[in-house]
Amino acid sequence: MSFDYLMHESRAVDFLAGKLIEGTLVLALGAGISLAANLPDWATLVNRLRTRAGLGPLTPPQSADQLQAAADEVKNGFCRGDEREFALLVTTCLYEGVTLSSDLLKNDLLIALGALMMGSRRGSVKRVLTLNFDNVLEWYLTLHGFVPKTIVQPPAMEGAEDVRIYHPHGFLPHPSLSFTPSDFVILGQHSINRRLGTQGDPWFELMRHLLRTGMCLFVGLSEESFRDRALAPLLVTVGEELQHSRPTGFWLLRGDGSEEQRQAYLTTNIVPLYRKSHQQIPDLLLAICRKAAEAIGA
Numbered sequence: 001m002s003f004d005y006l007m008h009e010s011r012a013v014d015f016l017a018g019k020l021i022e023g024t025l026v027l028a029l030g031a032g033i034s035l036a037a038n039l040p041d042w043a044t045l046v047n048r049l050r051t052r053a054g055l056g057p058l059t060p061p062q063s064a065d066q067l068q069a070a071a072d073e074v075k076n077g078f079c080r081g082d083e084r085e086f087a088l089l090v091t092t093c094l095y096e097g098v099t100l101s102s103d104l105l106k107n108d109l110l111i112a113l114g115a116l117m118m119g120s121r122r123g124s125v126k127r128v129l130t131l132n133f134d135n136v137l138e139w140y141l142t143l144h145g146f147v148p149k150t151i152v153q154p155p156a157m158e159g160a161e162d163v164r165i166y167h168p169h170g171f172l173p174h175p176s177l178s179f180t181p182s183d184f185v186i187l188g189q190h191s192i193n194r195r196l197g198t199q200g201d202p203w204f205e206l207m208r209h210l211l212r213t214g215m216c217l218f219v220g221l222s223e224e225s226f227r228d229r230a231l232a233p234l235l236v237t238v239g240e241e242l243q244h245s246r247p248t249g250f251w252l253l254r255g256d257g258s259e260e261q262r263q264a265y266l267t268t269n270i271v272p273l274y275r276k277s278h279q280q281i282p283d284l285l286l287a288i289c290r291k292a293a294e295a296i297g298a
Contacts, residue, residue, distance in 0.1 A: 003247045006271045007262070012250060013284070017291035019215040020116070020123040026210050027116065028249070029130040029137070032220025036107045037136045038098055046070050046187075048093035053078035064224055071187040087185045090133065091172040100139055100174050110140050112282035113219070115289045117163045118146060122292035128165045129210060131221070133185060135173035137165060152182040154202045166210075168203045204234065211238040216249030218270075219281065226251065226265065239269030247271045252281055 006012050019025040031041055040048065046067045047057040053074045058066060079086040104110060116125045118141075130137065141148045141163065149161035152171045158164070169186040173179035198204055210216065211234070225231065239248045248269045257274040265272040275281050 002266060003269070003271050004262075004266055006247065006250070007273065009273070009284070012271065012273055013287045013291050016215070016217065016250065016288045017122075017295060020125070020288060020292045021295060023123050023126060024214050025116070025123070025125050026214035026216045026249075027113070027125050027128045028210075028216050028218045028221070029113075029128065029132065030219070030221030030225055031132060032222070033109065033113070033130070034132045034134050034136060034220075036109050037100065037104055037134070039094060039134055039136070040096075042067055045090070045093055046074075048096060049074045049089060052089060052093065064228065068187070075187070083184045086187075087170065087172060087181065087183060090185045090187065091175065091181065094133060094172055095174050098174070100136065100177070104136070104140065105143065108279065108282040109220075110136070112285035112289075113137070114140055114144065116285060117141065118144065119162060120289075120293070122289065122296045124163075126163055127210060127214060128163060129207065129216075130165060130167060131169055131225075133167070133170050133172040135171065135177065135179050138179060139174070139177060150179070154206045166206065168207070207234055208238060211235070211248055212241070215246070218249055218251040219285070221251065223253065223261070226268075226270070232268075235268050235270065243269045252284070254278060254281070 006015055016025060035041060043058070043060070043062050046062075050057055050070060050073075055070075055073065055078075058070055062070075074089070075081065075086045079089060117128070118124060128137070135150070138148045138150055146162045147160070149156070149159065149164050150171055151164060151166045154166070156164075167182070170182040170184050171179075172181050172185060226235075235248065242248055250271045250273055251265055253272055253274050254277065255274055256276070257272060262272050262274075273284070275284065
């Protein structure tokens with residue numbers, strides 16, 4: 001069954017608002033979220049690691065495979081394969097020159113994501129999967145009096161938290177804050193494939209469970225992430241299971257998107273939602289909140 005009719009904005013908002021009310025809306029977040037806090041993109045982070053390790057920076061453009069291999073070179077060489085040492089080095093490079101300040105509270109994307117997660121009669125997002133290392137989201141929610149639970153190793157007991165935030169790639173909070181970091185970071189090619197690309201691995205099974213039991217809204221992930229060697233097979237597998245009943249999720253993207261690109265998502269049972277600018281993405285997220293509130297009010 002084709003779900004291309006859900007690419008129309010008003011239909012997508014209605015559909016996702018219904019999932020928010022049900023409590024089945026799940027957020028899957030990528031690097032585009034962290035860029036709002038002036039954190040480096042993947043290529044910049046890897047080149048910072050290489051500079052501190054005394055290695056030369058990669059020449060742009062860099063493919064995902066090149067970046068992963070370059071990260072492995074730093075970990076296995078400069079850090080001698082030590083997970084903790086590598087995690088500390090990544091933390092230093094991740095937050096270089098970055099201060100978490102009140103200015104971030106005015107960021108439109110964080111405001112919209114926070115609105116989806118903050119408790120309300122119209123429902124809220126209770127489960128978030130982030131492929132980022134940082135704690136910007138946890139910090140933002142805590143400042144507003146909400147209780148997030150950071151999970152770096154499944155399974156984890158459910159408690160009285162407002163939202164569960166899963167970090168399969170590791171959790172590296174800002175050094176000035178009291179959050180507890182993970183003792184590992186998944187950045188290189190070998191570790192990413194082992195963790196997310198291996199059936200039976202706890203993280204693989206957790207992600208499959210989230211995709212099967214929730215309606216995933218992918219935000220801040222690029223076209224490259226959709227084709228990622230670890231993530232793509234998982235999306236295909238779950239998409240084949242669900243294709244006759246419902247879409248696996250919605251993928252928010254900037255730009256117009258060609259017909260070929262749109263069909264690539266739809267074939268995997270993902271509905272692509274293209275926005276012409278970054279500003280239209282938080283607008284869409286807030287529209288989902290408002291539509292759900294209107295439905296409850298009615």
